[in-house]
Amino acid sequence: MTLILTLGVNGARLNSSITQLAQIGKLPGGGVCRVAFTKEDLLARLLVESWMVEAGMTVRIDAAGNMIGRYPGKGEGGALATGSHIDTVPVGGHYDGVLGVLAGIEVVRLLYENNVRLEHPIEIIVFTDEENSVIGCKAMAGNTVSDAEYYRRSDGTSIETCLAQIGGDWSKIAQAKRHPQEIAAFVELHVEQGGVLESTGDEIGIVQGIVGQYRYAVTVTGRPNHAGSTPMHARKDALVAAAQMVLAVNKLGVEAAGEQVATVGYLNLSPNATNIVPGKVDFKIDLRDISQTNLEELLVKMKEEFRAIALATKTEVEMTEMLHVLPTLAAPKIQNAIAEVCQELGLSSTYLISRAGHDAQEIGRFTDMGMIFVTSRGGISHAEDEYTSPEQCTQGANALLQTFLKLDRLYS
Numbered sequence: 220m221t222l223i224l225t226l227g228v229n230g231a232r233l234n235s236s237i238t239q240l241a242q243i244g245k246l247p248g249g250g251v252c253r254v255a256f257t258k259e260d261l262l263a264r265l266l267v268e269s270w271m272v273e274a275g276m277t278v279r280i281d282a283a284g285n286m287i288g289r290y291p292g293k294g295e296g297g298a299l300a301t302g303s304h305i306d307t308v309p310v311g312g313h314y315d316g317v318l319g320v321l322a323g324i325e326v327v328r329l330l331y332e333n334n335v336r337l338e339h340p341i342e343i344i345v346f347t348d349e350e351n352s353v354i355g356c357k358a359m360a361g362n363t364v365s366d367a368e369y370y371r372r373s374d375g376t377s378i379e380t381c382l383a384q385i386g387g388d389w390s391k392i393a394q395a396k397r398h399p400q401e402i403a404a405f406v407e408l409h410v411e412q413g414g415v416l417e418s419t420g421d422e423i424g425i426v427q428g429i430v431g432q433y434r435y436a437v438t439v440t441g442r443p444n445h446a447g448s449t450p451m452h453a454r455k456d457a458l459v460a461a462a463q464m465v466l467a468v469n470k471l472g473v474e475a476a477g478e479q480v481a482t483v484g485y486l487n488l489s490p491n492a493t494n495i496v497p498g499k500v501d502f503k504i505d506l507r508d509i510s511q512t513n514l515e516e517l518l519v520k521m522k523e524e525f526r527a528i529a530l531a532t533k534t535e536v537e538m539t540e541m542l543h544v545l546p547t548l549a550a551p552k553i554q555n556a557i558a559e560v561c562q563e564l565g566l567s568s569t570y571l572i573s574r575a576g577h578d579a580q581e582i583g584r585f586t587d588m589g590m591i592f593v594t595s596r597g598g599i600s601h602a603e604d605e606y607t608s609p610e611q612c613t614q615g616a617n618a619l620l621q622t623f624l625k626l627d628r629l630y631s
C-alpha cells in the first residue's frame with residue numbers, strides 16, 4: 220500500500236485520456252457535443268469500455284444502460300464505487316462528468332499495473348443520460364418514472380429504442396436498482412460548477428451535500444382592460460401583482476437565514492400589449508437549498524406573501540408544484556476521509572455544498588455518498604471554454620485514489 224501512496228496516479232495518462240475522449244463529438248469552437256444516445260455517445264462508451272477492459276475490469280451494461288466496470292477485490296462484499304457521466308449538453312466542454320469517469324479508470328489502472336487489490340471490489344460507473352433525463356442514476360436508486368412517454372426524446376425517439384441502442388432494456392428497468400449491500404460507498408469526482416474554489420483559492424472542494432430543489436408554476440389572474448379609460452383604483456393589474464411577487468421571492472432568497480437561492484427565470488404576460496392593463500401573468504420559481512426544513516419554511520412564507528400581494532392588488536394567485544427533489548447529504552465519514560486525504564497530500568481544501576445536481580445525488584439516497592470537487596476556471600461549465608488544468612485533474616484523481624484506500628479500511 221505504501222507503494223501506491225508514494226506513486227499516485229499517472230497524470231499524463233489521465234489527461235491524455237481526457238483529450239482523446241474530447242475528440243469524439245468535437246466542435247469547431249473547441250467544445251464537445253455528445254448528447255446521450257447519439258452516435259457520438261455510443262462511440263465514447265465503446266472507447267471507455269475498452270479502457271475499462273484494459274485496466275482489468277469486467278464490464279456489464281444494466282437495464283438502464285449504465286456501464287459498470289468492476290475490478291475484483293480480495294473480498295466479495297459491497298463495492299467502493301465511483302463514476303459520473305460522459306454525455307454532454309449540446310455545446311459542452313471536456314471535463315464535466317468525463318473527469319469523474321476517467322479518474323476512476325486511472326485509479327484502477329494504477330492498482331492493476333501494480334498488481335494490487337483492495338479488500339473491496341471497485342466499480343466505475345458511467346451513468347446514462349445525466350444531462351437530460353438522469354435516467355441512469357435514478358434507475359439505480361429505483362426512482363424512475365414508470366411512464367415511458369416521460370422519457371421520449373425531443374426528436375421523437377422512444378426510451379425503448381434509446382436504451383436498446385446502448386445495451387439497456389426498458390422493460391427490465393426495475394432490475395437496474397442497486398442495494399446498499401452491493402455498494403458500500405460511492406465517491407464522485409467532478410469539476411465545480413460554481414466558482415467557490417476559485418474564490419477561496421483552494422484546490423479541493425469537500426462536498427457536504429447536494430441541494431434540494433422546488434420548482435413552482437405561478438399564475439396571477441387580474442382583469443385585462445383599457446389602459447386609458449380604466450382608473451388606477453379600479454384596476455386588477457396582474458403584472459403589478461407579479462412584479463411584487465418576483466421581488467418577494469428575491470427578498471426571501473437574500474434575507475432568509477439559510478443557504479438558499481431563489482430565482483424567477485421565466486415570466487409570460489398576456490395580453491402583452493402596450494395599451495392594455497395586463498390580465499394574466501405566468502411565472503416560474505426555482506428554489507434550492509441544502510436544508511429541506513428551510514426550503515419548506517421558505518415556501519410557507521412565500522405563499523403567505525403571495526396571498527397578501529394578491530389581496531392588495533385585487534388579483535388571484537395560484538401555485539402549482541412542478542418539481543421537488545430532496546437534498547442529499549454526503550456521509551460525514553466520507554467527508555472526513557477526503558479532508559484527511561487532502562491534508563496528507565498537502566492539498567488545500569474547503570467544505571462546500573453543490574448547487575448543481577449530480578449522479579451522486581441519487582446514489583446517496585440508498586448508500587453512503589461523497590463528492591470531491593476540483594476547480595473549473597471561472598466557475599464555467601456546460602460551455603466550450605470549460606477548463607480544469609491537467610495538474611488540477613491529477614490532484615482530483617489522487618484525492619479519489621487516496622480516499623478509496625482510506626474507505627477500504629473504514630468500511631467492512
Ligand SMILES: [Zn+2]
Nearest residue numbers: 304315316349
Ligand atoms: Zn456533470
